[in-house]
Amino acid sequence: MRTRDAKKRSRDFREVALGLTERQALKEARRCLQCKKPMCVEGCPVEINIPAFIAAIRNTDFPGALNVIRQYNMLPAVCGRVCPQENQCQSRCILGKKKAPIAIGALERFAADYEARKGLSERPVKIRPNGHKVAVIGSGPAGLTAAADLAKMGYDITIFEALHEAGGVLLYGIPEFRLPKKIIKREIEYVKSLGVKILLNWVVGKTQTIEELFREGFRAVFIGVGAGSPRYMSIPGENLNNVYFASEFLTRVNLMKAEQFPRYDTPVKKARKVAVIGGGNVAMDSARTALRLGAEKVFIVYRRSGDEMPSRQEEVEHAKKEGIIFKFLTNPKEIIGDERGYVKAIRCDRMVLCEPDTSGRRRPECSGEEFILDVDQVIMAIGQTSNPILVRSIEGLKLWGAGYIEVDENGASNIPGIFAGGDISTGAATVISAMGAGKRAARAIHDFIAKPK
Numbered sequence: 001m002r003t004r005d006a007k008k009r010s011r012d013f014r015e016v017a018l019g020l021t022e023r024q025a026l027k028e029a030r031r032c033l034q035c036k037k038p039m040c041v042e043g044c045p046v047e048i049n050i051p052a053f054i055a056a057i058r059n060t061d062f063p064g065a066l067n068v069i070r071q072y073n074m075l076p077a078v079c080g081r082v083c084p085q086e087n088q089c090q091s092r093c094i095l096g097k098k099k100a101p102i103a104i105g106a107l108e109r110f111a112a113d114y115e116a117r118k119g120l121s122e123r124p125v126k127i128r129p130n131g132h133k134v135a136v137i138g139s140g141p142a143g144l145t146a147a148a149d150l151a152k153m154g155y156d157i158t159i160f161e162a163l164h165e166a167g168g169v170l171l172y173g174i175p176e177f178r179l180p181k182k183i184i185k186r187e188i189e190y191v192k193s194l195g196v197k198i199l200l201n202w203v204v205g206k207t208q209t210i211e212e213l214f215r216e217g218f219r220a221v222f223i224g225v226g227a228g229s230p231r232y233m234s235i236p237g238e239n240l241n242n243v244y245f246a247s248e249f250l251t252r253v254n255l256m257k258a259e260q261f262p263r264y265d266t267p268v269k270k271a272r273k274v275a276v277i278g279g280g281n282v283a284m285d286s287a288r289t290a291l292r293l294g295a296e297k298v299f300i301v302y303r304r305s306g307d308e309m310p311s312r313q314e315e316v317e318h319a320k321k322e323g324i325i326f327k328f329l330t331n332p333k334e335i336i337g338d339e340r341g342y343v344k345a346i347r348c349d350r351m352v353l354c355e356p357d358t359s360g361r362r363r364p365e366c367s368g369e370e371f372i373l374d375v376d377q378v379i380m381a382i383g384q385t386s387n388p389i390l391v392r393s394i395e396g397l398k399l400w401g402a403g404y405i406e407v408d409e410n411g412a413s414n415i416p417g418i419f420a421g422g423d424i425s426t427g428a429a430t431v432i433s434a435m436g437a438g439k440r441a442a443r444a445i446h447d448f449i450a451k452p453k
Helices: 022-029 050-058 062-071 077-084 105-116 142-150 181-193 210-215 248-255 279-294 313-322 431-450
Strands: 017-019 133-137 156-160 197-199 219-224 243-244 275-277 297-301 326-327 329-339 342-357 362-374 377-380 418-419
Touching: 017 105, 022 050, 022 105, 022 133, 050 062, 050 105, 062 105, 062 248, 077 105, 077 431, 133 142, 133 210, 142 181, 142 219, 181 197, 181 275, 181 329, 181 342, 210 219, 219 431, 243 248, 248 279, 248 377, 275 279, 279 297, 279 313, 279 377, 297 329, 342 377, 418 431
Parallel strands: 133 156, 133 219, 156 197, 219 418, 243 377, 275 297, 275 377, 297 326
Antiparallel strands: 329 342, 342 362
């Protein structure tokens, strides 16, 4: 896929990837073998009929391709940009055994972007209401997917969103240069066109309890609030000035326009040398955002090697081309402050890799050697945990780990009528896995309400 020049894009927030041209999309679609038993579909968490939408593209029926996708996925322009297709549908592509697999994600993005570029606006067929109300808590990928699927079944859906804009992690957690806000808002408008209502600034557990929602006539509740609380390393210096947690840092920039301070009054301290701790997609997003805010040097500090990094390879390559510096086999042990309480350096251990641990990756251990890395800002991107406000307000709800909701394979909790999916039930995962959870829960909610007890 075409991308903007690395030197130019590293100093602005415009989208990096430019998508396929019509000619490129046709050429790629015509590579598809149209397998009788398409393994790619098995690799898609939202079960898109991939051969059918690719066939529509190769026949130049671009709106038809999007119609096929939207039978399964209400967020195609989002998934075409941030879904890790290389580990899912594309990894199952038969062509990939001997050649490059079909660029399924790029073709999905092309179909969605074609509609937007041409000013087309498909309106869904009106569904006859079935008379039942379902509440969806959280407007991230899991919530939006569950809401859309249930609305298509005739349910009266209300989404309750704690923040002042809808979109959840899509909006506050993924930078503009990777997922433009206009794309998210367009997808949300499509979900609303199905009849879904969205209430903003509504903190379920505080503004209103789930018990009150049931009393108001909601037959079931789907919880898709994500996992937005920061995870700590518990090392000295974490409370120094100019130490950010990635969730706060990205929310300030993505949702509250901190990059435009003082035009908008949510500042982020500008820094010359930034260390981002972690090796996942959130770490990549934080590092590349810090660079665009004006940092001279940005380091990714990761305790394993590049082979073990959980982030998408595409994002790593983009980061390297933009000038992000990778410090592998490096683990912070202390953040050092100056006399005013501001970050001035981090003390790090050099690591060595040993036998694999339970994650399947080689376990890092200290080599006994340490060094000082001079930085004036640290961003912690080592993961997130569940937000306790909602889960603690539900009496008797069964939890696991760091406050995640325990659910079965269909998203049902131990309390009848309460379902959950996405990061609040699995821990931090991908957008597409959250969407898959939303789809499964929507079917389970329909069975719960529609089938005789």
